[in-house]
Amino acid sequence: MTYILAIDQGTTSTRAILFDDNMQAKGSAQQEFTQHFPQAGWVEHDPEDLWTTTLDVCRQVMEAQGVSADDIAGIGITNQRETTVVWDRHSGKPIHNAIVWQDRRTSAICEELRVADHEDSVRQKTGLLLDPYFSGTKLKWILDTVPGARDRAEAGDLLFGTVDSFLIWRLTGGASHVTDATNAARTLMYDIRKGRWSSEICGVLGVPREMLPEVKDCAADFGTTKAEFLGGEIAILGVAGDQQAATIGQACFKPGMMKSTYGTGCFALLNTGDTPVLSQNRMLTTIAYQLDGAPTYALEGSIFIAGAAVQWLRDGLGIIGSAQESGALARNADPGQDVILVPAFTGLGAPYWKPDCRGGMFGLTRSSGPAEYARAALQSVAYQTRDLWEAMRADWGGDSLVTLRVDGGMSASDWTMQSLSDLLGAAVDRPVMQETTALGAAWLAGMRAGVYPDQAGFAETWALDQQFTPEMDEDHRSAAYARWKRAVEAVIGV
Numbered sequence: 001m002t003y004i005l006a007i008d009q010g011t012t013s014t015r016a017i018l019f020d021d022n023m024q025a026k027g028s029a030q031q032e033f034t035q036h037f038p039q040a041g042w043v044e045h046d047p048e049d050l051w052t053t054t055l056d057v058c059r060q061v062m063e064a065q066g067v068s069a070d071d072i073a074g075i076g077i078t079n080q081r082e083t084t085v086v087w088d089r090h091s092g093k094p095i096h097n098a099i100v101w102q103d104r105r106t107s108a109i110c111e112e113l114r115v116a117d118h119e120d121s122v123r124q125k126t127g128l129l130l131d132p133y134f135s136g137t138k139l140k141w142i143l144d145t146v147p148g149a150r151d152r153a154e155a156g157d158l159l160f161g162t163v164d165s166f167l168i169w170r171l172t173g174g175a176s177h178v179t180d181a182t183n184a185a186r187t188l189m190y191d192i193r194k195g196r197w198s199s200e201i202c203g204v205l206g207v208p209r210e211m212l213p214e215v216k217d218c219a220a221d222f223g224t225t226k227a228e229f230l231g232g233e234i235a236i237l238g239v240a241g242d243q244q245a246a247t248i249g250q251a252c253f254k255p256g257m258m259k260s261t262y263g264t265g266c267f268a269l270l271n272t273g274d275t276p277v278l279s280q281n282r283m284l285t286t287i288a289y290q291l292d293g294a295p296t297y298a299l300e301g302s303i304f305i306a307g308a309a310v311q312w313l314r315d316g317l318g319i320i321g322s323a324q325e326s327g328a329l330a331r332n333a334d335p336g337q338d339v340i341l342v343p344a345f346t347g348l349g350a351p352y353w354k355p356d357c358r359g360g361m362f363g364l365t366r367s368s369g370p371a372e373y374a375r376a377a378l379q380s381v382a383y384q385t386r387d388l389w390e391a392m393r394a395d396w397g398g399d400s401l402v403t404l405r406v407d408g409g410m411s412a413s414d415w416t417m418q419s420l421s422d423l424l425g426a427a428v429d430r431p432v433m434q435e436t437t438a439l440g441a442a443w444l445a446g447m448r449a450g451v452y453p454d455q456a457g458f459a460e461t462w463a464l465d466q467q468f469t470p471e472m473d474e475d476h477r478s479a480a481y482a483r484w485k486r487a488v489e490a491v492i493g494v
Contacts, residue, residue, distance in 0.1 A: 006442040014053035029060035041104040044097035069232025073449040076238035076441030078245035079163040084138040099138040106137035127285025136188030176223030180239040181290035219448040238444025249436030251459040262410035266303035281391035282351040301350035301388035305343040309377040319370040327415035330375035341376035422472035432463040
């Protein structure tokens with residue numbers, strides 16, 4: 001049997017999943033690694049942890065399934081996006097911890113760029129906002145802060161990469177310094193229209209062009225692993241950032257198709273085809289995937305708190321023992337109470353982009369209790385998704401959005417998905433295959449290897465587990481959403 005090995009390098013853990021030639025997951029291994037918080041608002045990873053956990057989980061799953069390198073037709077990699085690594089070209093040693101996508105240390109740099117009137121140019125070229133979220137200002141910080149870094153970079157001795165680039169460089173023994181278009185599109189330095197690094201933005205940030213990796217399609221020849229790592233040489237054939245990989249895994253290949261992944265936060269992507277739509281509603285414009293040299297674009301919106309609201313019920317309030325209890329508790333809430341939670345625990349993401357506002361709960365009565373809190377927490381995810389949905393409808397065209405494909409841990413809750421459908425006024429489709437992110441990476445590699453079908457064939461394999469359709473009438477839906485909007489205005493105004 002032929003296998004594809006998918007590496008899913010995430011923010012808190014690294015996983016490896018073996019898929020067979022029918023695209024079925026046959027085994028997996030996972031390892032968590034240490035999070036580093038050197039200062040308030042700073043988040044770092046030791047790049048060596050990313051490397052060693054990747055090697056370990058790949059070896060573990062191969063050994064557990066009795067699979068050798070000869071049995072694997074290719075490797076697909078999906079990764080936490082925007083996280084920034086700089087390493088020595090000769091030794092391979094990182095010069096600083098990886099600065100994680102969540103890190104906010106470059107807020108002042110972003111403000112300086114904004115004051116210098118660079119935001120419009122950056123947005124036009126990259127589709128992104130000036131925000132510490134993205135890699136470019138993290139890279140500038142490293143070059144400005146680590147002693148000798150800028151001189152070494154200008155001498156050609158340092159390399160930059162997102163996590164995929166660093167892992168590929170290590171796996172190939174330094175033979176390949178590459179990335180794919182989806183990861184490049186999240187760096188704040190890549191012109192998504194021209195399909196190349198922007199010399200102008202690199203100049204503004206003070207980044208030598210020689211540091212940057214070669215940008216390839218998502219399905220391409222990224223290099224071959226050294227035999228010493230996995231017991232033989234294996235071709236690396238697919239790469240995509242995690243949210244784009246989930247979009248691919250959900251087979252959202254047609255313009256107007258939208259997926260939303262519910263984990264700690266939530267990320268929604270809308271396929272806009274070959275047209276990069278510049279949002280008028282604070283959405284991000286990005287590359288959904290690139291195949292055969294042709295980019296497919298997307299609008300993206302991010303929610304900071306989704307599953308984290310359920311964690312707050314469990315760990316902060318202590319009203320549930322496990323996340324699975326939240327749906328049953330919410331189902332028992334008093335229908336006569338309209339309790340609203342705005343979970344701005346770390347600010348609000350799209351479409352508000354208000355990092356400094358904080359959360360609030362509204363509509364409490366003397367009889368409000370755990371059931372009402374649980375319902376408010378779960379509905380907050382639906383309301384926030386409605387915010388993204390409305391913004392994307394305005395940017396893309398209202399009537400074309402009729403269905404949302406969902407994945408991630410919270411999508412397993414029937415109550416939450418029904419609430420989402422009710423508040424969107426649209427169908428919500430949950431697939432049979434929940435490993436959509438890893439599947440997307442696996443399909444890219446398997447398709448490139450000739451093991452898996454093309455786009456059309458892959459789309460036909462997408463299977464529906466359950467469709468949720470609206471049960472709430474329009475008057476109730478509109479009134480509920482109006483209450484949400486008033487609550488958001490209140491927390492922003494504090």
